[in-house]
């Protein structure tokens with residue numbers, strides 16, 4: 001058996017427990033869209049129906065997931081639309097430095113543009129060959145493998161291009177603005193530490 005390499009302070013839990021704040025939203029295909037808004041290069045807002053999202057080019061990413069509370073789940077195979085592709089389809093203005101990923105009910109997570117652009121960052125529609133379950137984010141979930149789980153909104157609905165940083169849901173509630181698990185950057189009070 002392969003011994004997993006875990007970020008500091010993490011322990012493996014079996015399977016794939018569900019964890020999030022608040023209720024699970026109901027998917028209404030007729031009302032659902034994915035929007036890219038804020039500082040787009042063209043000044044316009046972009047919008048895709050779920051059917052249109054399913055027609056976009058896809059990639060597969062296999063990754064472990066690390067929750068900032070200290071649990072990790074291993075070997076997830078996600079399939080969906082690379083974030084880098086969205087940046088091509090809806091180019092950001094040159095001044096854009098960060099994005100806010102928005103989910104149903106106002107959940108949000110801010111990311112540096114470079115983290116969103118990361119080659120593993122994916123807007124997943126499928127997990128292990130099956131559509132995501134609603135508890136794990138159906139119809140669309142952001143997966144940012146190199147950051148703690150709170151940077152990956154389930155029930156993703158929008159990407160806002162920002163010309164300066166602004167804190168998202170957990171980042172406003174004591175969690176680290178960058179959320180790098182490999183440096184154990186869990187809490188906002190760690191932000192003034194070197195590195």
Ligand SMILES: Nc1nc2c(c(=O)[nH]1)N[C@H]1C(S)=C(S)[C@@H](COP(=O)(O)O)O[C@H]1N2
Pocket residue numbers: 016017018019020021022066067068103104107135136137148149150151152153154155
């Ligand atoms: N919309 C939404 N997305 C969310 C959260 C949330 O509360 N709301 N929690 C995040 C956190 S802290 C983690 S660890 C993962 C958990 O994902 P899972 O339930 O699929 O294991 O979802 C992330 N995405």
Ligand SMILES: [Mo]
Pocket residue numbers: 019066067068069149150
């Ligand atoms: Mo988490």
